[in-house]
Structures are given as structure tokens and as C-alpha cells.
Amino acid sequence: MRRCRASTPAAAPEPVANPRSIRLRFGRMACPSSRCYVDIRTTGPVEQLAGGLVLWVRRGGRRPIDRFALARRVSRGHWRAWVNLPLGRLRLVAVGVDAAANPVTRPVRDTIRVTPA
Numbered sequence: 698m699r700r701c702r703a704s705t706p707a708a709a710p711e712p713v714a715n716p717r718s719i720r721l722r723f724g725r726m727a728c729p730s731s732r733c734y735v736d737i738r739t740t741g742p743v744e745q746l747a748g749g750l751v752l753w754v755r756r757g758g759r760r761p762i763d764r765f766a767l768a769r770r771v772s773r774g775h776w777r778a779w780v781n782l783p784l785g786r787l788r789l790v791a792v793g794v795d796a797a798a799n800p801v802t803r804p805v806r807d808t809i810r811v812t813p814a
Contacts (some may be wrong), residue, residue, distance in 0.1 A: 719745060721791050721805040724775075728811075733782040735766075737791050737805075739774050745801050748794035752778040755788040762787075782811050 724736035737750055750768035755761070768778035768791070778791075787809050793802035 719743060719793055719802045721750070721793060721802055723789065723791065723805065723807050726809065728782065728814075731781065732779050733811075735768075735778045735780065735789065735791075736771075737768055737776040737778065739776065739793070743774065745795065746793045747796040748798055750776045750778070750791055750793050752780060753790040753792075754780055754782060755790070756783060756785055757788075758785070784811050784813060786810050 719739060719741035722738050724738050726733065726735050728734075735752055737752070739746070739750075749770070752766045752768055754764040754766070762783050764780055766778040766780040768776040771777050789807045789809060790804050792800045792804040795801050
């Protein structure tokens with residue numbers, strides 16, 4: 698006589714969201730004082746952004762500038778970075794990072810011109 702054991706099927710692993718499916722885009726930028734803020738909007742599985750968003754500000758030319766700022770989460774899908782923006786033509790790059798500071802999103806880039814008020 699042959700016996701069959703009832704086996705429980707292995708639980709299928711849950712599909713993991715592709716972290717590259719997180720989309721970033723720049724929102725409002727303003728300078729109410731000497732420091733400026735840059736809003737960054739996110740869509741997709743933002744739970745992957747355990748390390749937050751990093752904003753990189755660059756200016757080339759004779760007096761180059763390289764500055765970094767970490768954006769804080771204001772609400773779901775809304776992040777804000779405070780940074781001192783110098784005058785001139787600037788290149789802004791934002792990228793989402795995980796807890797180990799590895800990039801998990803495609804960088805979003807924008808070029809702006811900051812002029813005195």
C-alpha cells in the first residue's frame with residue numbers, strides 16, 4: 698500500500714516593486730530668506746526611499762559650486778529640501794536613496810537661473 702503525504706504548497710513570494718518605478722519631479726522653488734527651498738514630488742512605491750532624497754546643486758564656470766542637501770518628507774509624495782542657492786545658472790539633480798545611500802531612482806535634472814530680487 699502506498700501512502701501519499703499531504704504537502705502544503707510553498708507560499709509564493711510577494712512581488713517586489715521595482716524601485717526604478719519611483720518617479721521624481723521638481724515642484725515649486727522659492728527663496729523667502731537667504732535659504733531657498735525646492736519641492737520634489739514622488740510617485741510610485743515610495744517605501745523604498747528609506748534614505749530619503751538627495752538634492753545636488755552644481756554651478757560651473759570660474760567660481761564652481763557643488764552643494765548637497767537631504768530632502769525631508771513633508772507628506773506622502775511630497776519632499777522639501779532647504780539649501781543655499783547662489784546666484785547664477787544652476788543645475789539641480791535629485792535622486793532617491795535607500796538606507797545604505799545607494800540610488801534607487803533615476804535622477805531627475807533641471808536647470809534654473811537664480812537672480813537677485
